[in-house]
Amino acid sequence: MRKLVIASGNAGKLREIARILEPLAITAAPQSDFGVPECPEPHVTFIENCLAKARHASEHTGLPALADDSGICVAALNGAPGVYSARYAGEPKSDARNNEKLIAALVGQANRRAHYYCVMVLVRYGDDPEPLIAEGRWHGEIIDTPRGEGGFGYDPYFLLPQLGKTGAELGEDEKNAISHRGQALRELADKLRRFG
Template identity: 50%
Template structure:
């Protein structure tokens, strides 16, 4: 069985990836599992693709194992795509979901519903070696509410409203979110790429 390291300390991401990639014959490890808990990898790229590749390469280099990294963010049309690659630190350091959401609400104060369109973006990169890199991008469109709704999820989820479901991401079950989320869509694309790669076979039940 292959070992693959997730280049993140985020337990939510690890759980989502474990659930959605369970069909493949590899063991997904956290940074803690490989003695890199708390590793802070600079994210100085100007695109989600650049940041996810940088994180995956760093962790692969440190561990000797293939590494999966993602870079995700919220792009709000009225804010010209902000906070974008700066989503996690939108309100500054230290990172705080509460502060980020408060700043976003304030930034859109007075903007009518029609002008509050946005999309979540995730880019996932699996770095095996320089000539074996898989990259998958997922997006989902929605609107930003003027106040938080729901107690689930994390990050901007309580503000991100999906009209077709009449729910925010924070009001969705785990399965509902995986089915439509930006990360879920990126993982589905990654699954397709993995299925074509002989290094990551699908598990066979005895």
């Protein structure tokens, strides 16, 4: 497998995925290069949405497809925003409005624990009965004041206490080494090496 389609149009995700797949000599192209329409994500779990996106992209392109579904899960909010992370504040998608809503929801909450979760699914073809599945979790806590210029999404509000930095204060390589997406991609890369 030397070429695959990534079932996403998120520039931040595409950059991170391409960077981690590079050593495997796998060329990854976004589904937008093939005119693939966005896939509905009606499910309440990351894995179901992810599998739907991978199958959708593969069926439209005839290529193996890699999908990622990820979001932030906040303990005090019973795991919300969860699968709704990208659209937490409604349409159109807006990182700024999502972050505002999250901070407002946490007013008065002492428990600020949160984690990013990522699941990745790779299908070789649309009806692949054995998709490769990998996941990662990145633990931290939510702060009220954003810090850092990097990353995307909730990263400026996601503090890593052991580092004293937010996700947005990390360099790309540093973030990929520890992030939920980096963990999931490394697990997926290991599976690709073992199973082809």
